[in-house]
Amino acid sequence: MEYKKNDIVVIDIEDMGTDGEGIGKIDGFPLFVKDALIGDRIEARVTKLKKNYGYARLEKVLAPSSFRVRPECRFHRQCGGCQLQALAYDKQLEFKRRKVKNNLVRIGGFPEALVESLMEPVLGMEDGFHYRNKAQFPIGVDREGRPVAGFYAGRTHSIIANTDCALGVGENRDVLEVILAYMRKNHVSAYEETTGRGLLRHVLIRKGFASNELMVCLVINGKDLPAKEELISALSCIPGMTSVSYSINREKTNVIMGKEIVLLWGSRTIQDKIGDIRFSISPLSFYQVNPVQTKKLYELAVEFADLQGTETVWDLYCGIGTISLFMARKAKQVYGVEVIPQAIEDARANAALNQIENVTFFTGRAEEVLPEKYAGEGIRADVIVVDPPRKGCDEACLATMLQMKPEKIVYVSCDSATLARDLKILCDGGYALSRVRCVDMFPQTVHVECVVGMQRKHI
Ligand code: SAH
Numbered sequence: 001m002e003y004k005k006n007d008i009v010v011i012d013i014e015d016m017g018t019d020g021e022g023i024g025k026i027d028g029f030p031l032f033v034k035d036a037l038i039g040d041r042i043e044a045r046v047t048k049l050k051k052n053y054g055y056a057r058l059e060k061v062l063a064p065s066s067f068r069v070r071p072e073c074r075f076h077r078q079c080g081g082c083q084l085q086a087l088a089y090d091k092q093l094e095f096k097r098r099k100v101k102n103n104l105v106r107i108g109g110f111p112e113a114l115v116e117s118l119m120e121p122v123l124g125m126e127d128g129f130h131y132r133n134k135a136q137f138p139i140g141v142d143r144e145g146r147p148v149a150g151f152y153a154g155r156t157h158s159i160i161a162n163t164d165c166a167l168g169v170g171e172n173r174d175v176l177e178v179i180l181a182y183m184r185k186n187h188v189s190a191y192e193e194t195t196g197r198g199l200l201r202h203v204l205i206r207k208g209f210a211s212n213e214l215m216v217c218l219v220i221n222g223k224d225l226p227a228k229e230e231l232i233s234a235l236s237c238i239p240g241m242t243s244v245s246y247s248i249n250r251e252k253t254n255v256i257m258g259k260e261i262v263l264l265w266g267s268r269t270i271q272d273k274i275g276d277i278r279f280s281i282s283p284l285s286f287y288q289v290n291p292v293q294t295k296k297l298y299e300l301a302v303e304f305a306d307l308q309g310t311e312t313v314w315d316l317y318c319g320i321g322t323i324s325l326f327m328a329r330k331a332k333q334v335y336g337v338e339v340i341p342q343a344i345e346d347a348r349a350n351a352a353l354n355q356i357e358n359v360t361f362f363t364g365r366a367e368e369v370l371p372e373k374y375a376g377e378g379i380r381a382d383v384i385v386v387d388p389p390r391k392g393c394d395e396a397c398l399a400t401m402l403q404m405k406p407e408k409i410v411y412v413s414c415d416s417a418t419l420a421r422d423l424k425i426l427c428d429g430g431y432a433l434s435r436v437r438c439v440d441m442f443p444q445t446v447h448v449e450c451v452v453g454m455q456r457k458h459i
Contacts (some may be wrong), residue, residue, distance in 0.1 A: 001262060003029070005046055008357045009056065011041045011341055014310045015064070018099055020083030020446040022058075023078045035077050037087055039065025073166040074165045080154030082167065082444040093122040093440060100416040100438055108420035109435065110351050120437040123296050128443030131290045132273070133207050135168045136256050137184075139190045139200045145191050147183040149176040149203060155194040157193055162233045169207050171238065175216055186227040193252075198223070201249060202256050204283060207270035209291045213242040217283040219249050219257060225264075232265045242270045245283060257284060269346065274298065278324050278353050284321040285343040290441045297412065297439045297449055298326045299334030301385060304435055304453035311382035314406075316366040317395065323349030323385055323412070324359050334359040335379065337369045350446055367394035374404055381406040395425075402429040409454040414441075416450055423452060426433060432457050 002107065003009065003026065006246075013036045022036030030053045031141060036042050041063040044056035052285045061068075071085040071455065097119060104115045125131065137149040140159035146404070148161035156325065163176040182188065185199065191201040201217040204370075217236055218225065223232065235244050244265040249258030260297045261268075261283050269280040274295050280285045281319035288294040303322055307330035314326040318336035320343050338344050343371060344363045351359050362369045373379045384406045386393055392415065393401075409431060413419035435453035442448065 003046055003049065003054075005049065007046045009044055009046060009328075010060065010062065011036075011042055011044055011056070013038055013042060015313065016095060020087075020095070024342060029054065033058050035086070036061075037065045037068055038091075039067055043290065049072075059215065066411075075151070075160060076094050076166075077163055078153050078160055078184060079151050079162075081151060081165070082178050083446045085166075086442045089124065089128055092128075092443065093124050096438055096440060097122050100419075100436075100448060100450050103420040104436070107417055108424045108427075110420075110423075110427075115436070117128065118433055118436045120435070122438040122440055123139060123289075123293070123300070123447070124440045125293060125443050128440075129166050130135075130169060131443065132165075132167045133169070133203050133209055134287070134289045135165060135172050135289055137163070137172070137203045137205070139179075139202060140192075141190050147180050147188075147200075149339075168205075170213055171207060171240065172205050175205050175214070175235065175239050176203060178233070178238065179216075179218070181234070182227070182231045182234060183402070186230070187227060190200065191221050196252050198249070199225070204247075204257065206270060206281065206283075206287075208270050208281070209238070209451070210272045210273035212240045213270040213272070215243040215281075215283065216241070216245070217243075217257075217261065217302065218246045220246050220254040221250050223248065225323040229262060236265055242266050243283075245281065251260045259284075259455060262340060269349075271359075274322065275326070277322075278350070279322060280318060280346055280349050280353060282342050282346055283321060284340065285346050288322070288441065293441045294322075295440050297451065298323055300439065301328050301410050301412055304451060305330075305383045305408060306387065312380060313383045313385065314324070314370070314381045316370065316386045317388045318347060318361065319343050319387075321350050321359065321361060323387060324361070325354060325356055327383075327385065327440065328359045329375065330357045331383070332358065335373070336361040337364065337366045339363070339365050365394070367397040367400070370400045370404075372396060374400055380404060383408045383410065385410045385412065387412035388418075390415040390418065398425050398429075399420060400427070405456060405458050411452040411454065413452070414447065416448065419450055423454075426454060430457050431455065 013022035013024040021343040022033045043060040048055040075087040150161040163173045189198040191198040204217040208217040247258040313331045313334045323335040431454040
């Protein structure tokens, strides 16, 4: 290898990796370049060389790709959040489809022709900005020691001040400016990760797109906040403000929220509506961040389940019962399972709020509750829906699903690598893929949601 670190090279970017980085070759040797796009000719500085590949930093775009667009956010290269903001939206969708397809073929072992024939077009968004109903801004200080809110610079924990993320709602800025002014006036310190000192760590903001209700939760490294009344009176003046709380997190950890929530003003939850189902959401509950696409996602899951009204349906990893309630309208009985107790509280309240009576929610791990209810109480399943976190389903959960022999399985996934791994186990256990469709829940990023329908094989 004749190249070395810090060499300046000219590369034609021919491909893109799973994290959105551009890939090009010098003398047949592949280099990965963050922020370079397929079709670009670039000048790059070699930063790291391994045996069979290397990394380089984009220095200059010599001839831009025809897929390059002007990024909306001026911080998009510094921030780790929007890996694809400079790529035309239809190409972003193509990238995501290919990523899922490759994982199904390489990890899942499914024949490429089968995957190609099953994959329906990705459901994209009309406007791929300002779609997020939730933001968690870290709080820190600038060089002069003044409090700032912003985002972590890619792969680091240093904060770049920006209260106006292009994916978030306009209200984020109003809320953060109020909190920063309150911090300055009352000398409230920002949390420092290195020392574990300082009070304010993060600010969680959620907005109900259908209700226009706003929730703010301050995550603090202490028991209480000074000058609370002043903070409350300023925050409660923001139009839509419905819930102000704080969460205590005194651990040295990357986990943002603490386990305890203390309500300061208003109600514990905010409400939102997806389709015609209303939801009540508390600060610790999982709720999909893109409500416009969530409606499409849930409708797709219901379509793939193809319910006739006589079925017993399980919704594993049910969160606040969103998919359960969508399914309940068309099924005989739905059982939801979720590990976070507050989410199950919300799920039960949501069933009541919508006068839906044919759902029962269980608190616990899917891999423990499902075997218990099946082997112990004999509850069966016609359809099982799973929507696990990124690490996918537990093996014990998959094994019980196979024992229960539901006619259909619907797998909703935000990580196509673990999806492919789990689909292989389910298909080896007697199921066949029937439908595959991606929903773009996270425009501008490399992430993609995928819904897969499976049918039991009758041999
Ligand atoms: N279907 C819901 C939530 C999906 S997110 C929705 O669309 O809103 C995944 C959920 O799985 C989270 O609420 C998380 O708390 C929960 N979870 C994580 N591990 C779990 C486990 N082992 N058993 C049950 N639920 C789990």
